[in-house]
Amino acid sequence: MLKTEQMVLNMGPQHPSTHGVLRLELELEGEIIVNVKPHLGYLHRCFEKHCEAMTYPQIIPYVDRLDYLASMNNEMGYAIAVERLLDIKVPERVEYIRVIMAELQRIASHMVAVGTYGIDIGAFTPFLYLFRDRERILTLFEKTCGARLLYNYIWVGGLSHDLPINFVNETRDFLNDFKKTVIEVNNLLSYNKIFIERTANVGVLNVESAINYGITGPNLRASGLKWDIRRNDPYSIYDRFDFEIPVGEGLHGQVGDCWDRYYLRVQEMIQSIRIVEQALDQLPEGEITSALPKRIKPVEGQLYSRVENPKGELGYFIVSKGQLQPFRVKVRPPSFINLSVLGELCKGHLIADVIAILGSIDIVLGEVDR
């Protein structure tokens, strides 16, 4: 008896394109996807449980390891949350340095997203061009705080170190050079006919389902909604800068397809360059720590504080019982929530499109599993 069956293909946890230890269980009809089930938990580190046993400042190094490509942003979000809980203000210089670091980190994170997306589609060269420039950002960070990936730099109420000598000039040099790289990458990848063929009209996410799934960050904006926490719920000093919020326009296909999601990150890098340039111009002199009690002990209460991470809305829900340790720290991880839409986007596409869609969602497994 001849009959056809659906085939189950396990993609990952060891697979070049799952961007970490993610396992996708694909149900296939030939090469066509019938269903996708993501299996998580290979990188679970009990972050939230650990937080309950540590004091507030001790948590910062752990926060670094959530989205390890955007550690500065994670730290900034956490520091802002605790500062709101303590109801303290930080010095002006600290705010500016934080914004500079966060935006440089955003550029670095989007570089990885754009570069690895090129690899997913089969173009290897843009990845190395971007990593060459990412190296310079990491060098800047290394000069500032001694670490290249997990910084422990932004502390509650301040920073661990002031900026190194000549940081402003070096950053400006980098930004000027990087503008050229963006053009290069656009010519090599973004406007490449094959690349557009592969990504346009693939994995279209409309605004309604994006909102229903709780998608945030570049993925939501690519679907056409102008929602950026830096603008819609300003924190730190983001209301002082002049920058645009790019949205997906469907230049080569429908709004919210993979190409839009990819290209939005390229545009965001350009906006981040603008923010850093303005912040460098306005950078004031001053203290880098605010007067804090030796033991950080917020009063009883709870709060949800959110920031715009490169991947989306990173939220911290902190419950304090008036002790040295938080009673509960709950993280709203953008990668995890963005990943939830994968199954819907992939249905009916081919195996090669799963890679394209997964890459365009831009997840980091450190944050998905925590």
Added chain:
Amino acid sequence: MIYDFFANLFGSDVIASFISGALPVVFIALFTLFAVWLERKVSAHMQDRLGPMRVGWHGWLQTFADILKLIQKEDITASDTDKKLFNIAPVLTFMGSYAAFAAIPFSSAYVGSGIDLGILYIVAVSGLVVAGILMAGWASNNKYSLYGAVRSAAQVISYEIPTVIVILTVVVVIGSLNLTKITEFQTSRFWDWMIFGGSIAGIKKLILLPFMVIGFVILYISSLAETNRTPFDIPEAESELVGGYHTEYSGIKFTMFFLSEYANMFAVSAVASALFFGGYHSPFGYFGNLIGLSWLVPIEQFFWFTIKGAFFVFVQMWLRWTLPRLRVDQLMTLCWKYLIPIAFVNFLIVALIMVL
């Protein structure tokens, strides 16, 4: 002829056949060593890196080191594989690429076998590679390998059609399937090469020229697909199928696939240059004829042949490190909707021109 030379030297046809048959293997091995190093250097310099620098001057011995490493590796055969097919597959694949070299004229003094159906034989024997790849994919008992193998079979067979049509276009002009004759038709002056309309006198040559260029472009695109190179490296698409059909292979068997890929790259480049770029001919006469040393001519021809082949291999590398990869359905669309109709119309027009 090399064969006669060895036959006279050893006084035995068997030894002479054996030696002249083994020559392409030596060539393939040496060329692969060079091409792998070149690929690394080309990719590195395109990507702002240096590439291998440690083993020898600018890392030129790196490939030797890698081959040594691969040979030392444990030859793993997973428990659920079909052992016989699993072991035959790499040999068959390499055999297919190697056998193609039999009909390729390296110079006027050496062609493995000067059969009259040379070009047809090359196309046919290249099909063996598909059988080997399918075997490897099936015998590995691995879903990724199977996908890679099936994709590869579909791709190579589809792209053989435009290749054959373009070959026919050239054959219609020249009137022979023998690669040596095809090469001899294009003399040692570059404006007599097929890409410029061949050594045909008069206005016909000018009319043929644009169609020959179209033919060459189609042939080159198809040859990229037949060797599974980017933008058509779908069978071994690393980011999708891990390693494609050779996922389960290691050690010396993997080396065979590797060798076969590079041999194939050179084979298609050689065919392209033989059909359109004068094969082993020098673009501007021979130094040997100039100074009256006629034995120098075949050596010069071999040099030009290698240079042309290496140049097209370089272009393949260039494309690989520049372009992204097509999706499997787009690949088929390109072949069936664009290349085959264009090649066929091109063929008809050329045939018409030749009849008139």
